[in-house]
Amino acid sequence: MDYMITTEHLTKKYKNFVSVNNVSLHIRKGSIYGFLGPNGAGKSTTMKMLLGLTEPTKGNFFIDGKHFPEDRLEILKEIGSFIESPSFYANLTGRENLDVIHRILGLPKDSVEDALELVGLTEFGNRLAKKYSLGMKQRLGLAGALLGRPPILILDEPTNGLDPSGIHEIRDLVKSLPGLYDCTILISSHMLSEIELIADDIGILNHGRLLFEGSLDELRQTAVRTGFAANNLEDVFLSMVDKDNADRKQRAKL
Numbered sequence: 577m578d579y580m581i582t583t584e585h586l587t588k589k590y591k592n593f594v595s596v597n598n599v600s601l602h603i604r605k606g607s608i609y610g611f612l613g614p615n616g617a618g619k620s621t622t623m624k625m626l627l628g629l630t631e632p633t634k635g636n637f638f639i640d641g642k643h644f645p646e647d648r649l650e651i652l653k654e655i656g657s658f659i660e661s662p663s664f665y666a667n668l669t670g671r672e673n674l675d676v677i678h679r680i681l682g683l684p685k686d687s688v689e690d691a692l693e694l695v696g697l698t699e700f701g702n703r704l705a706k707k708y709s710l711g712m713k714q715r716l717g718l719a720g721a722l723l724g725r726p727p728i729l730i731l732d733e734p735t736n737g738l739d740p741s742g743i744h745e746i747r748d749l750v751k752s753l754p755g756l757y758d759c760t761i762l763i764s765s766h767m768l769s770e771i772e773l774i775a776d777d778i779g780i781l782n783h784g785r786l787l788f789e790g791s792l793d794e795l796r797q798t799a800v801r802t803g804f805a806a807n808n809l810e811d812v813f814l815s816m817v818d819k820d821n822a823d824r825k826q827r828a829k830l
């Protein structure tokens with residue numbers, strides 16, 4: 577199998593608290609990998625480790641055949657990211673905001689127009705960022721991640737705070753990206769209903785531990801095996817999380 581990202585026992589501890597616990601991910605080249613888990617599961621922390629924003633306590637990872645930490649800079653050049661709510665210069669236009677990033681990254685001039693076009697913001701490029709709707713701000717954040725068409729995109733809950741039509745809009749956009757250019761996407765969410773519409777593969781995280789990793793079909797098979805309907809994956813996800821929480825409580829009592 578051709579993997580773009582693999583992690584080996586990736587672990588992050590804050591003092592005595594284990595935020596990410598021995599997580600080994602396998603993200604196929606060209607796939608959309610949905611990283612799913614309730615609030616506080618450790619999704620953002622994992623993504624921040626992949627981006628070199630926080631150091632792993634244990635474990636390591638490979639991205640496009642490059643190993644962290646030796647190849648940190650080479651790895652970063654290949655990733656576009658959207659972590660939490662991106663901030664912009666409110667008094668600059670969308671286009672000017674992207675222009676600032678493209679200069680910092682030393683990308684070709686046409687990368688700004690290309691990114692605006694990819695996210696469907698070309699006609700609003702000259703509007704001040706402070707006048708953008710929330711959905712447009714998320715699109716601008718994605719445009720920032722897409723500058724220079726990086727082969728890997730790491731998107732941390734890009735639909736956070738959006739209304740249903742905004743969620744739909746961003747979901748369609750993310751889903752369309754591998755068709756527009758050759759990229760691999762790691763996207764997090766706490767809603768399976770959202771992830772199952774776009775992801776090829778899914779990793780389910782709870783309290784820092786990976787409870788499931790596999791394709792949507794494999795998750796459907798797990799659903800049937802455990803007595804759920806194959807079309808009711810949200811319940812399978814919630815029951816996996818509930819069972820893990822109950823097991824944790826039991827272990828804590830012993």
Ligand SMILES: Nc1ncnc2c1ncn2[C@@H]1O[C@H](COP(=O)(O)OP(=O)(O)OP(=O)(O)O)[C@@H](O)[C@H]1O
Nearest residue numbers: 590593595613614615616617618619620621622766
């Ligand atoms: N700098 C830090 N110091 C201490 N604990 C932290 C720190 N950063 C994160 N944590 C803790 O690690 C756990 C995982 O947090 P993380 O933000 O990775 O979860 P998440 O799955 O992204 O959640 P959400 O969906 O709410 O964003 C949480 O309990 C959080 O409080």
